[in-house]
Amino acid sequence: MRIVALAGGIGGARFLRGLQAAAPAAEITVIGNTGDDITLFGLRVCPDLDTVMYTLGGGINEDQGWGRTGESFTVKEELLEYGVGPGWFGLGDRDFATHIVRTQMLAAGYPLSAVTEALCDRWKPGVRLIPMTDDQVETHVVIDDPEQGRRAIHFQEWWVRLRAAIPAESIALVGAGDAKPAPGVLEAIEAADVVLFPPSNPVVSVGTILSVPGVRAAVAAKTVVGVSPIIGGAPVRGMADACLTAIGVETSAQAVAELYGPDLVNGWLVAEADSGVRVDGMEVRSRPLLMSDPEATAAIARAALDLAEELA
Numbered sequence: 490m491r492i493v494a495l496a497g498g499i500g501g502a503r504f505l506r507g508l509q510a511a512a513p514a515a516e517i518t519v520i521g522n523t524g525d526d527i528t529l530f531g532l533r534v535c536p537d538l539d540t541v542m543y544t545l546g547g548g549i550n551e552d553q554g555w556g557r558t559g560e561s562f563t564v565k566e567e568l569l570e571y572g573v574g575p576g577w578f579g580l581g582d583r584d585f586a587t588h589i590v591r592t593q594m595l596a597a598g599y600p601l602s603a604v605t606e607a608l609c610d611r612w613k614p615g616v617r618l619i620p621m622t623d624d625q626v627e628t629h630v631v632i633d634d635p636e637q638g639r640r641a642i643h644f645q646e647w648w649v650r651l652r653a654a655i656p657a658e659s660i661a662l663v664g665a666g667d668a669k670p671a672p673g674v675l676e677a678i679e680a681a682d683v684v685l686f687p688p689s690n691p692v693v694s695v696g697t698i699l700s701v702p703g704v705r706a707a708v709a710a711k712t713v714v715g716v717s718p719i720i721g722g723a724p725v726r727g728m729a730d731a732c733l734t735a736i737g738v739e740t741s742a743q744a745v746a747e748l749y750g751p752d753l754v755n756g757w758l759v760a761e762a763d764s765g766v767r768v769d770g771m772e773v774r775s776r777p778l779l780m781s782d783p784e785a786t787a788a789i790a791r792a793a794l795d796l797a798e799e800l801a
Protein backbone atom coordinates (compact mmCIF):
# COMPACT_ATOMS: atom_id res chain seq x y z
CA MET A 490 0.00 0.00 0.00
CA ARG A 491 1.35 3.45 -0.95
CA ILE A 492 0.62 6.19 1.57
CA VAL A 493 1.46 9.90 1.29
CA ALA A 494 1.28 12.11 4.39
CA LEU A 495 1.54 15.90 4.43
CA ALA A 496 3.34 16.50 7.72
CA GLY A 497 4.42 19.44 9.81
CA GLY A 498 6.30 19.28 13.05
CA ILE A 499 5.75 17.59 16.36
CA GLY A 500 2.16 16.30 15.99
CA GLY A 501 2.81 15.17 12.45
CA ALA A 502 5.97 13.29 13.37
CA ARG A 503 4.31 11.53 16.30
CA PHE A 504 1.43 10.48 14.08
CA LEU A 505 3.84 9.12 11.45
CA ARG A 506 5.47 6.89 14.06
CA GLY A 507 2.02 5.44 14.76
CA LEU A 508 1.36 5.10 11.04
CA GLN A 509 4.53 3.03 10.63
CA ALA A 510 3.34 0.75 13.43
CA ALA A 511 -0.17 0.50 11.96
CA ALA A 512 1.02 -0.26 8.43
CA PRO A 513 4.48 -1.82 8.66
CA ALA A 514 4.40 -3.08 5.07
CA ALA A 515 3.25 0.21 3.58
CA GLU A 516 5.44 2.46 1.46
CA ILE A 517 5.14 5.85 3.18
CA THR A 518 6.15 9.12 1.56
CA VAL A 519 6.15 12.19 3.78
CA ILE A 520 5.86 15.58 2.15
CA GLY A 521 7.41 17.90 4.70
CA ASN A 522 6.58 21.53 5.42
CA THR A 523 9.47 23.92 4.81
CA GLY A 524 7.68 27.17 5.63
CA ASP A 525 9.15 27.09 9.14
CA ASP A 526 12.69 27.06 7.74
CA ILE A 527 14.99 29.83 8.91
CA THR A 528 18.59 30.88 8.33
CA LEU A 529 20.47 31.40 11.60
CA PHE A 530 24.21 32.02 12.03
CA GLY A 531 24.49 31.52 8.28
CA LEU A 532 23.01 28.02 8.56
CA ARG A 533 19.74 26.76 7.04
CA VAL A 534 17.51 25.22 9.71
CA CYS A 535 14.54 23.08 8.61
CA PRO A 536 12.56 22.42 11.82
CA ASP A 537 9.72 20.33 10.43
CA LEU A 538 11.94 18.17 8.22
CA ASP A 539 14.32 17.62 11.13
CA THR A 540 11.53 16.79 13.58
CA VAL A 541 10.24 14.06 11.24
CA MET A 542 13.77 12.79 10.53
CA TYR A 543 14.82 12.74 14.19
CA THR A 544 11.51 11.35 15.48
CA LEU A 545 11.37 8.45 13.02
CA GLY A 546 15.16 8.01 13.12
CA GLY A 547 15.29 7.71 16.91
CA GLY A 548 17.22 10.89 17.66
CA ILE A 549 14.48 13.22 18.81
CA ASN A 550 14.28 14.88 22.19
CA GLU A 551 11.06 13.10 23.13
CA ASP A 552 9.75 15.61 25.68
CA GLN A 553 10.29 18.63 23.42
CA GLY A 554 9.34 16.95 20.17
CA TRP A 555 12.10 18.97 18.47
CA GLY A 556 15.90 18.96 18.58
CA ARG A 557 18.16 16.12 19.52
CA THR A 558 18.20 13.87 22.53
CA GLY A 559 21.31 14.07 24.71
CA GLU A 560 21.85 17.63 23.61
CA SER A 561 24.32 20.23 24.88
CA PHE A 562 24.41 23.95 24.05
CA THR A 563 28.10 24.89 24.17
CA VAL A 564 28.18 26.44 20.70
CA LYS A 565 25.07 28.50 21.48
CA GLU A 566 26.65 29.72 24.74
CA GLU A 567 29.88 30.65 22.96
CA LEU A 568 27.93 32.53 20.28
CA LEU A 569 26.16 34.50 23.00
CA GLU A 570 29.55 35.31 24.59
CA TYR A 571 30.36 37.01 21.30
CA GLY A 572 27.04 38.83 21.53
CA VAL A 573 25.87 36.90 18.49
CA GLY A 574 22.18 36.02 18.60
CA PRO A 575 19.45 35.21 18.42
CA GLY A 576 19.49 33.56 21.80
CA TRP A 577 15.79 32.71 21.72
CA PHE A 578 16.13 29.76 19.32
CA GLY A 579 17.54 26.71 21.12
CA LEU A 580 20.05 25.24 18.70
CA GLY A 581 22.00 22.40 20.30
CA ASP A 582 25.50 21.19 19.45
CA ARG A 583 24.32 17.96 17.85
CA ASP A 584 21.63 19.82 15.91
CA PHE A 585 24.23 22.26 14.61
CA ALA A 586 25.91 19.37 12.78
CA THR A 587 22.72 18.76 10.79
CA HIS A 588 22.51 22.40 9.79
CA ILE A 589 26.21 22.55 8.88
CA VAL A 590 25.90 19.51 6.60
CA ARG A 591 22.70 20.86 5.07
CA THR A 592 24.15 24.33 4.48
CA GLN A 593 27.36 22.89 3.02
CA MET A 594 25.38 20.75 0.54
CA LEU A 595 23.04 23.61 -0.38
CA ALA A 596 26.08 25.84 -1.00
CA ALA A 597 27.53 23.11 -3.22
CA GLY A 598 24.38 23.32 -5.33
CA TYR A 599 22.40 20.33 -4.11
CA PRO A 600 18.65 21.01 -3.93
CA LEU A 601 16.98 20.66 -0.51
CA SER A 602 15.34 17.38 -1.60
CA ALA A 603 18.78 15.85 -2.31
CA VAL A 604 20.13 17.21 0.96
CA THR A 605 17.19 15.73 2.86
CA GLU A 606 17.77 12.35 1.20
CA ALA A 607 21.44 12.49 2.20
CA LEU A 608 20.64 13.37 5.82
CA CYS A 609 18.07 10.54 5.90
CA ASP A 610 20.76 8.11 4.74
CA ARG A 611 22.10 8.46 8.28
CA TRP A 612 18.81 8.54 10.15
CA LYS A 613 16.92 5.89 8.12
CA PRO A 614 13.46 7.18 9.18
CA GLY A 615 11.77 4.32 7.32
CA VAL A 616 9.79 6.75 5.15
CA ARG A 617 10.73 8.74 2.08
CA LEU A 618 10.93 12.35 3.32
CA ILE A 619 10.60 14.96 0.58
CA PRO A 620 10.43 18.71 1.26
CA MET A 621 7.31 20.28 -0.26
CA THR A 622 9.56 22.35 -2.54
CA ASP A 623 13.25 22.94 -3.25
CA ASP A 624 12.49 26.65 -3.54
CA GLN A 625 12.67 28.99 -0.59
CA VAL A 626 9.30 29.50 1.11
CA GLU A 627 9.13 31.12 4.55
CA THR A 628 6.16 31.76 6.78
CA HIS A 629 6.18 35.31 8.09
CA VAL A 630 3.69 36.86 10.46
CA VAL A 631 2.48 40.46 10.54
CA ILE A 632 2.08 41.79 14.07
CA ASP A 633 1.27 45.19 15.51
CA ASP A 634 4.19 45.46 17.89
CA PRO A 635 3.46 47.90 20.77
CA GLU A 636 7.07 49.17 20.66
CA GLN A 637 7.98 48.94 16.97
CA GLY A 638 4.60 49.24 15.30
CA ARG A 639 3.25 47.09 12.52
CA ARG A 640 5.90 44.75 11.08
CA ALA A 641 6.45 41.32 9.63
CA ILE A 642 8.57 38.86 11.57
CA HIS A 643 9.67 35.31 10.80
CA PHE A 644 7.26 32.65 12.01
CA GLN A 645 9.94 31.24 14.35
CA GLU A 646 10.32 34.58 16.10
CA TRP A 647 6.56 34.80 16.59
CA TRP A 648 6.31 31.14 17.61
CA VAL A 649 9.41 30.76 19.81
CA ARG A 650 10.39 34.24 21.04
CA LEU A 651 6.90 35.72 21.38
CA ARG A 652 5.03 32.45 21.97
CA ALA A 653 2.37 34.02 19.75
CA ALA A 654 1.58 36.39 22.64
CA ILE A 655 1.10 39.25 20.16
CA PRO A 656 -1.75 38.27 17.83
CA ALA A 657 -0.84 37.70 14.19
CA GLU A 658 -2.71 40.18 12.01
CA SER A 659 -1.93 38.02 8.99
CA ILE A 660 0.27 35.14 7.95
CA ALA A 661 2.29 35.40 4.74
CA LEU A 662 3.78 32.38 2.98
CA VAL A 663 6.64 34.28 1.39
CA GLY A 664 7.68 32.67 -1.89
CA ALA A 665 4.89 30.07 -1.97
CA GLY A 666 3.36 31.48 -5.13
CA ASP A 667 6.54 30.96 -7.15
CA ALA A 668 7.52 27.66 -5.60
CA LYS A 669 7.52 24.40 -7.54
CA PRO A 670 6.77 21.03 -5.92
CA ALA A 671 10.06 19.24 -5.20
CA PRO A 672 10.96 16.33 -7.50
CA GLY A 673 8.86 13.32 -6.59
CA VAL A 674 6.13 15.22 -4.74
CA LEU A 675 3.45 15.16 -7.44
CA GLU A 676 4.49 11.69 -8.58
CA ALA A 677 4.16 10.31 -5.03
CA ILE A 678 0.73 11.89 -4.60
CA GLU A 679 -0.50 10.57 -7.95
CA ALA A 680 0.77 7.06 -7.18
CA ALA A 681 -0.68 7.02 -3.66
CA ASP A 682 -3.51 4.74 -2.59
CA VAL A 683 -4.33 7.23 0.15
CA VAL A 684 -3.22 10.68 1.27
CA LEU A 685 -3.32 11.44 4.99
CA PHE A 686 -3.38 14.78 6.81
CA PRO A 687 -1.86 14.11 10.26
CA PRO A 688 -2.98 16.32 13.18
CA SER A 689 -0.45 18.97 12.13
CA ASN A 690 -1.13 22.68 12.17
CA PRO A 691 -3.74 23.18 9.42
CA VAL A 692 -2.53 26.72 8.69
CA VAL A 693 1.27 26.84 8.89
CA SER A 694 2.01 23.16 8.21
CA VAL A 695 -0.58 21.32 6.06
CA GLY A 696 -1.87 24.63 4.70
CA THR A 697 1.63 25.71 3.68
CA ILE A 698 2.29 22.43 1.85
CA LEU A 699 -1.04 22.82 0.02
CA SER A 700 -0.06 26.34 -0.99
CA VAL A 701 2.74 25.11 -3.27
CA PRO A 702 1.21 25.41 -6.76
CA GLY A 703 0.02 22.06 -8.05
CA VAL A 704 -0.05 20.24 -4.72
CA ARG A 705 -3.64 20.98 -3.68
CA ALA A 706 -5.04 19.85 -7.05
CA ALA A 707 -2.95 16.66 -7.01
CA VAL A 708 -4.09 15.83 -3.47
CA ALA A 709 -7.75 16.64 -4.21
CA ALA A 710 -7.74 13.97 -6.92
CA LYS A 711 -6.95 11.27 -4.31
CA THR A 712 -8.76 9.68 -1.39
CA VAL A 713 -7.81 11.93 1.52
CA VAL A 714 -8.39 11.31 5.23
CA GLY A 715 -7.49 13.93 7.82
CA VAL A 716 -7.08 13.72 11.59
CA SER A 717 -8.37 16.73 13.48
CA PRO A 718 -5.64 18.65 15.31
CA ILE A 719 -8.31 20.28 17.46
CA ILE A 720 -10.01 18.37 20.26
CA GLY A 721 -12.93 19.97 22.10
CA GLY A 722 -12.14 23.46 20.83
CA ALA A 723 -8.44 23.47 21.62
CA PRO A 724 -5.24 22.25 19.95
CA VAL A 725 -3.68 19.31 21.74
CA ARG A 726 -0.25 20.92 21.47
CA GLY A 727 1.31 23.88 19.73
CA MET A 728 -0.57 26.99 18.84
CA ALA A 729 -2.88 26.04 15.98
CA ASP A 730 -5.50 28.20 17.71
CA ALA A 731 -3.39 31.33 17.32
CA CYS A 732 -2.82 30.47 13.66
CA LEU A 733 -6.50 29.72 12.98
CA THR A 734 -7.53 32.97 14.66
CA ALA A 735 -5.02 34.82 12.48
CA ILE A 736 -6.86 33.63 9.37
CA GLY A 737 -10.30 34.21 10.89
CA VAL A 738 -11.15 30.57 11.45
CA GLU A 739 -12.70 29.30 14.67
CA THR A 740 -10.64 26.78 16.67
CA SER A 741 -12.84 23.72 16.26
CA ALA A 742 -12.80 20.36 14.51
CA GLN A 743 -15.80 21.56 12.52
CA ALA A 744 -14.08 24.76 11.34
CA VAL A 745 -10.88 22.97 10.34
CA ALA A 746 -12.92 20.41 8.37
CA GLU A 747 -14.62 23.28 6.55
CA LEU A 748 -11.27 25.02 6.04
CA TYR A 749 -9.94 21.95 4.21
CA GLY A 750 -13.33 21.38 2.56
CA PRO A 751 -15.05 18.26 1.15
CA ASP A 752 -13.45 18.80 -2.26
CA LEU A 753 -10.09 18.11 -0.65
CA VAL A 754 -10.77 15.86 2.35
CA ASN A 755 -13.06 12.84 1.98
CA GLY A 756 -12.82 11.49 5.52
CA TRP A 757 -12.32 13.34 8.82
CA LEU A 758 -11.44 11.75 12.17
CA VAL A 759 -12.58 13.75 15.19
CA ALA A 760 -12.46 13.13 18.91
CA GLU A 761 -15.55 11.87 20.71
CA ALA A 762 -16.01 15.37 22.17
CA ASP A 763 -16.53 16.58 18.61
CA SER A 764 -18.80 13.80 17.38
CA GLY A 765 -21.34 16.42 16.28
CA VAL A 766 -19.12 17.62 13.43
CA ARG A 767 -20.96 17.50 10.11
CA VAL A 768 -19.71 18.57 6.70
CA ASP A 769 -21.68 17.72 3.57
CA GLY A 770 -19.63 15.48 1.31
CA MET A 771 -17.21 14.51 4.08
CA GLU A 772 -17.40 11.24 6.02
CA VAL A 773 -16.83 12.18 9.67
CA ARG A 774 -15.99 9.53 12.26
CA SER A 775 -15.29 10.05 15.96
CA ARG A 776 -12.89 8.08 18.15
CA PRO A 777 -10.25 8.72 20.84
CA LEU A 778 -7.70 11.04 19.22
CA LEU A 779 -5.15 11.65 21.95
CA MET A 780 -1.75 10.33 20.83
CA SER A 781 -1.04 9.48 24.47
CA ASP A 782 1.28 6.58 23.70
CA PRO A 783 2.53 4.61 20.67
CA GLU A 784 -0.37 2.11 20.81
CA ALA A 785 -3.00 4.88 20.91
CA THR A 786 -1.28 6.63 18.02
CA ALA A 787 -1.10 3.45 15.95
CA ALA A 788 -4.82 2.90 16.57
CA ILE A 789 -5.61 6.40 15.29
CA ALA A 790 -3.48 5.82 12.18
CA ARG A 791 -5.17 2.44 11.66
CA ALA A 792 -8.59 4.07 11.91
CA ALA A 793 -7.57 6.68 9.33
CA LEU A 794 -6.39 3.96 6.94
CA ASP A 795 -9.55 1.91 7.50
CA LEU A 796 -11.70 4.94 6.72
CA ALA A 797 -9.64 5.61 3.59
CA GLU A 798 -10.09 2.02 2.40
CA GLU A 799 -13.84 2.32 3.02
CA LEU A 800 -13.97 5.52 0.97
CA ALA A 801 -11.66 4.47 -1.85
Ligand code: FO1
Nearest residue numbers: 498499525535536539555556577578579649
Ligand atom coordinates in the same frame (compact mmCIF):
# COMPACT_ATOMS: atom_id res chain seq x y z
N1 FO1 B 1 10.69 25.42 19.57
C1 FO1 B 1 10.66 26.13 20.73
O1 FO1 B 1 9.57 26.32 21.30
N2 FO1 B 1 11.79 26.65 21.28
C2 FO1 B 1 13.00 26.50 20.70
O2 FO1 B 1 14.02 26.99 21.23
C3 FO1 B 1 13.07 25.71 19.49
C4 FO1 B 1 14.30 25.46 18.87
C5 FO1 B 1 14.32 24.61 17.76
C6 FO1 B 1 15.53 24.24 17.16
C7 FO1 B 1 15.55 23.40 16.06
C8 FO1 B 1 14.36 22.91 15.55
O3 FO1 B 1 14.38 22.06 14.50
C9 FO1 B 1 13.12 23.25 16.13
C10 FO1 B 1 13.10 24.11 17.24
N3 FO1 B 1 11.90 24.46 17.84
C11 FO1 B 1 11.87 25.20 18.97
C12 FO1 B 1 10.62 23.96 17.34
C13 FO1 B 1 10.13 24.73 16.15
O4 FO1 B 1 10.01 26.07 16.40
C14 FO1 B 1 8.78 24.12 15.77
O5 FO1 B 1 8.90 22.75 15.91
C15 FO1 B 1 8.35 24.24 14.34
O6 FO1 B 1 8.90 25.24 13.66
C16 FO1 B 1 6.83 24.30 14.37
O7 FO1 B 1 6.36 23.02 14.12
